[in-house]
Amino acid sequence: MSQNTASSPQNRQLIAIWLFILAFMIWIMVGLGGYTRDSGSGLSIMHWEPIIGIWPPLSKAAWDKVFALYQTIPQYQILHPHMGLAGFKVLFWPEYIHRMWGRSMGVVLMVPLLIFWATGRIEKKLIPWLFLLFVLGGLQGAIGWFMVSSGFMKNSVAVEPWRLSLHFWGAMFLFSAVLWTALNQANPEPARHAGMRGLRRTAFVALGLLMLTMFAGNFVSGIHGIADFSIAKHVGTGQPPANWPMSGIFTNPATIIFDHQLLAVLTTIAILTVTVKALRRESPAPVRDAALLIGGLVLLQFTLGVTALVSGRYDLGVAHQMNAVLLFGSVILLLHRLRGATA
Numbered sequence: 001m002s003q004n005t006a007s008s009p010q011n012r013q014l015i016a017i018w019l020f021i022l023a024f025m026i027w028i029m030v031g032l033g034g035y036t037r038d039s040g041s042g043l044s045i046m047h048w049e050p051i052i053g054i055w056p057p058l059s060k061a062a063w064d065k066v067f068a069l070y071q072t073i074p075q076y077q078i079l080h081p082h083m084g085l086a087g088f089k090v091l092f093w094p095e096y097i098h099r100m101w102g103r104s105m106g107v108v109l110m111v112p113l114l115i116f117w118a119t120g121r122i123e124k125k126l127i128p129w130l131f132l133l134f135v136l137g138g139l140q141g142a143i144g145w146f147m148v149s150s151g152f153m154k155n156s157v158a159v160e161p162w163r164l165s166l167h168f169w170g171a172m173f174l175f176s177a178v179l180w181t182a183l184n185q186a187n188p189e190p191a192r193h194a195g196m197r198g199l200r201r202t203a204f205v206a207l208g209l210l211m212l213t214m215f216a217g218n219f220v221s222g223i224h225g226i227a228d229f230s231i232a233k234h235v236g237t238g239q240p241p242a243n244w245p246m247s248g249i250f251t252n253p254a255t256i257i258f259d260h261q262l263l264a265v266l267t268t269i270a271i272l273t274v275t276v277k278a279l280r281r282e283s284p285a286p287v288r289d290a291a292l293l294i295g296g297l298v299l300l301q302f303t304l305g306v307t308a309l310v311s312g313r314y315d316l317g318v319a320h321q322m323n324a325v326l327l328f329g330s331v332i333l334l335l336h337r338l339r340g341a342t343a
């Protein structure tokens with residue numbers, strides 16, 4: 001089949017839908033990962049076997065074996081010395097489901113890719129790019145294991161926050177790459193809106209600040225900062241800690257939480273500025289809608305952050321993390337709609 005057929009509007013829409021599904025699966029994966037972290041499940045599977053690891057323990061003997069392995073690590077000895085097999089199973093399943101969801105994304109990428117390739121429905125230039133994303137998806141699994149393995153070290157009860165951040169940004173790279181490719185398939189031609197260049201510049205600044213805030217958020221969740229909120233000790237209440245900013249950017253919980261909040265305020269202002277600018281300039285409908293979306297999502301994000309911290313509820317922490325990715329994706333959507341904007 002010719003390249004012309006591959007780039008027909010119908011085939012492009014098909015490829016776009018498939019890639020949007022994949023981006024959605026990555027988003028769900030981020031939520032599963034957040035739940036795995038916050039439920040303390042992430043260290044319950046002590047091996048990484050990309051192919052044979054798809055089977056959970058199927059017999060009492062198999063369960064005893066994985067549980068015995070878990071009993072050798074500091075997290076069990078320090079946090080759960082009295083845990084029985086039933087308690088271990090509660091820890092096991094979230095981590096298992098997180099890993100299986102990762103593998104299923106590999107299948108959802110590779111099987112249709114081979115079919116679309118064989119039937120000539122996909123443009124040739126996309127094939128090596130999507131193969132690369134498949135390989136990088138595998139690498140993301142390896143980074144996940146690199147992160148998990150840091151939790152097995154002496155006296156450690158959780159993974160190292162910088163490795164958590166690396167794993168998170170691996171996911172964000174894949175998410176944005178798949179989303180951008182899907183958007184390109186759905187709308188190949190830049191709209192080149194007139195008078196929108198300034199708005200695009202502000203949106204880029206907002207994106208930069210958003211990424212910094214998200215990076216700072218990785219450290220809040222990495223140190224389980226949600227549990228550190230204290231009005232009496234002024235932790236998480238919005239006041240800078242003593243000696244700030246030289247008070248331990250990556251080590252002191254009060255500083256980590258304060259820095260995240262400060263960046264969050266700047267990001268919220270930047271994003272709302274984009275929304276207001278887009279509305280005041282009577283932007284074209286697709287730009288206006290995306291700008292309204294990011295404005296709404298950033299307000300929700302701020303509210304979720306404050307309520308998660310003050311209530312200490314990890315489910316709100318996971319919702320906050322998933323909404324951050326939705327916000328990130330929506331800023332990317334806005335920038336896609338502003339491609340080629342002129343002064």
Ligand code: HEM
Pocket residue numbers: 034038164168210213214215217218219220221222224225226260261263264265267268298301302303304305306307308309314316317318320321324
């Ligand atoms: C623009 C606003 C914000 C953005 C984009 C943002 C982003 C993020 C991200 C991406 C994470 C976790 C990432 C991870 O490691 O997987 C996070 C964690 C967290 N953030 Fe925010 N955040 C914002 C505002 C706030 C505010 C205002 C607060 C509180 C006053 C807050 C409190 C927290 C807490 C407590 C966590 C840890 C949650 C957990 O352990 O599950 N955030 N934030």
